[in-house]
Amino acid sequence: MARVELHGVGKTYPGGVMAAEDVNLDVADGEFVVLVGPSGCGKSTTLRMVAGLESITTGTVSIGGRVVNDVEPKDRNIAMVFQSYALYPHMTVRDNLAFGLKLRGASREETATKVAAAAGVLGIDELLDRKPRALSGGQRQRVALGRALVRDPDVFLFDEPLSNLDAKMRVQMRTEISRLHHSLGATMLYVTHDQVEAMTMGQRIVVMHKGRVQQVDTPLNLYERPANRFVAGFIGSPAMNFLDGRLVRDGGLHLALKDGAALPLPAGWEPPAAALGRDVVLGVRPEHLDLVTGGGFAAPVQVIEPLGNETLLYTEIGGAAVTVRGPGRVDAVVGGAVNLLPRAGHLHLFEAGSGVALGA
Ligand SMILES: Nc1ncnc2c1ncn2[C@@H]1O[C@H](COP(=O)(O)OP(=O)(O)OP(=O)(O)O)[C@@H](O)[C@H]1O
Ligand SMILES: [Mg+2]
Structure with missing residues (x-):
């Protein structure tokens, strides 16, 4: 597992859109940090710079003490889970889970062990021989999580992984991801626009607005001592x-x-x-x-x-x-x-x- 540090990180897209500006953040090894803010505030852009899916305009991103600005995504030892599950429809759950491992040349035995372990943790053992179309939304999202899990990454990155689920399933998956975090002790960076999700899951929360970090703090400190009017109005429901x-x-x-x-x-x-x-x-x-x-x-x-x-x-x-x-x-x-x-x-x-x- 690893610490993730952002120093003065900024992103300007071609055409001049300043999506993130001077983002400073230190995620401790094993910490669960949530990036939250309204649509367009730069959450995904920030996460994608950590993942290596977006180039960094200014500043540095380090993972495990190593600056990764110029390191390929596949060499950062991260795993990312998106809103869309992007499972291979023609493959069974088992093959979906095993696919990444096979690509990396893992042995048949190692693959089977890791797939079984991930399926056990996520409670999808019964589903291994099904195709994705025969799964509910929540089950599909669990398979997508499983695909990240088998990679045994240093850092998990989540971009609104629960947005496609209905309200009840979202609440259930929320606690499952929190439980997973406790049992793995993994570093996790999680993006959502839902302040309730942020408050319930994050050990610390980063509130963003218009590309800038407004406050980084624990859920209760954000609620009790918001640094400005934006944070005060964003955290808490009904609003202040x-x-x-x-x-x-x-x-x-x-x-x-x-x-x-x-x-x-x-x-x-x-x-x-x-x-x-x-x-x-x-x-x-x-x-x-x-x-x-x-x-x-x-x-x-x-x-x-x-x-x-x-x-x-x-x-x-x-x-x-x-x-x-x-x-x-x-x-x-x-x-x-x-x-x-x-x-x-x-x-x-x-x-x-x-x-x-x-x-x-
Ligand atoms: N590829 C791109 N080219 C140009 N501008 C972009 C690109 N991707 C994002 N942007 C802009 O950058 C800003 C931040 O976008 P980003 O996707 O990071 O927001 P977000 O906080 O994840 O929002 P949402 O909650 O809607 O997903 C927005 O103004 C967006 O329009
Ligand atoms: Mg986004």
């Missing part, structure tokens, strides 16, 4: 609410909203002194807006979604749409109002222009 206003201490502390109303802020919360009296963006997650009986901000209820374990309320504060996550049963009606109070210890402040987080 953002309110523009000016922090004012006038009796109590409140956010003076653009429409003249004031959002009371909880006692016991101390914003950074530098933020007082300034235009800021206040970020508060739906689960950190408490429904209170007295005080708070009276917000009109526009939509109620009772989900059983929780209730989502769609409201408005100072003209901005605000989502509230309440308990399973909430005493509210559409057309009525609820009193909201942001919870101390869970408020985020961002600079109005740049969106950079203001340290608490």
Whole structure:
């Protein structure tokens, strides 16, 4: 297994598209790191530069301490799994798994041992004599994983491997890949645009936006201490609410909203002194807006979604749409109002222009 390092890595495609810029990342030996971000942010490009499928415009990529910028993909000892399984349709599962090994001149015995081991790990022993067309999507993706597994690579690279599966199968395969990571202790770099997949699988997550790394951190640090407004809005579902206003201490502390109303802020919360009296963006997650009986901000209820374990309320504060996550049963009606109070210890402040987080 191996460590993967990216130093100042950038990619400009012919025609001038800057797909990735100054990407710095150090993936430890045996670590599971997820690259996440919206469509077009440069995830696949970055992964493909590690794989050697895309040339590197600037910077260096190292695998196991060796700079691989000019090393052929087949000599990097990596295995890549894509969204499309690309299995050979005329071959059985067994032959699909064995194909790469045969190409490399592995003996019949070694091939049989490795295929059996991979099939065992992935629970596809029963399927070895079937053709791909006789498999479900999840089973096909398992075979594609098996093909990577038999190669015994230093690094596994995944590019949205679960996107073709239905929601239930995605959740199942998610835990299978995590389990595989634990049992192999392999270095894995995994690309997805799905923040839930990123949060549940990654030991560390790289959030990308417009070709640039926004933050590299553990799932909970990203959730609790997003570095900027983009990360704050991207991680978490339903997304964080953002309110523009000016922090004012006038009796109590409140956010003076653009429409003249004031959002009371909880006692016991101390914003950074530098933020007082300034235009800021206040970020508060739906689960950190408490429904209170007295005080708070009276917000009109526009939509109620009772989900059983929780209730989502769609409201408005100072003209901005605000989502509230309440308990399973909430005493509210559409057309009525609820009193909201942001919870101390869970408020985020961002600079109005740049969106950079203001340290608490
Ligand atoms: N071969 C190419 N030639 C020119 N531009 C490209 C090429 N491949 C990708 N791009 C551009 O580079 C940018 C990053 O693309 P990339 O495929 O890395 O995004 P992504 O984050 O993987 O997105 P998605 O989630 O949609 O897969 C996009 O603007 C894309 O249009
Ligand atoms: Mg992609």
